[in-house]
Amino acid sequence: MRGPAAVKVYAEIERVKARLNAVYQEALIKFAEDMQRPVSQGGNMPVKTEFLRSSLEASPMGASPPLVPHPGGKQYHYNADEVNSVLRTATIRKHRLRLTYTAEYAAHAEHNHRFRALAVQNWSKHVAAASTKYAAGRL
């Protein structure tokens, strides 16, 4: 049987783990937000029909989702809640995720706008902001 000190230590370990994952998830959400911010709002994501932007998928690591060509014409809509709800399942050690743009021309768009690489460059900023939000005692 664990003594009261050990119980306290284990409880603290669980709290630290929960905070670690909360920071990881929050940073991922901010990263996706950064990467997806349209040029018109100060970001780097080019938006015309929003097909590329709305093609962002969050999924477990494994095979990439298939790429799809732009079907043309109409307007599309990015649903951040859908992506974020998957990102909220991420854990830093056991459940890592993949973010994929399934729009076939994503690589070309990235070459011209670097919305992904610039957001990656901001990763430490997103982690720092998330760490402040979930600083000790706030979760």
Add this chain to the structure above:
Amino acid sequence: MALVGKLALVADAMLGRLETQAGLLGIPVAMPNAAFVPDFTVADWFIEARFFPNSPKAEGITTGLMDHGILQISAVFQRNMGAIVVLEAAEALKTMFPKNLELFNGGFKTTVHRAPYASSPFDRVDQYVVPVIVEWSS
């Protein structure tokens, strides 16, 4: 015109180095927002440069804004040249901006804070492109 803006000075320093280094190899450079006509009789490939500033990295109390961003230098070949020569060119581009390289211009120091890396190659209608990403901060 003397440059005074920080980002202009950073871009000037980095693109200036690129021009000098490319000149040593005899490879033409397509600079951002400048007229350029590819001529594959001059060399097998050319370099396409793009300069991307990012939102500031940090704001210091006494040091002011710490800016960062990406210089993208792409090796552009004609199609059907195979993958190997293209990657060889990408390696040559990486050596132009080694990690910890410091460039000074107009009182600003720009540092290459990460080893440059080649990004995924892709096709255009008549060209094959390998981008090399150089991350800088200033």
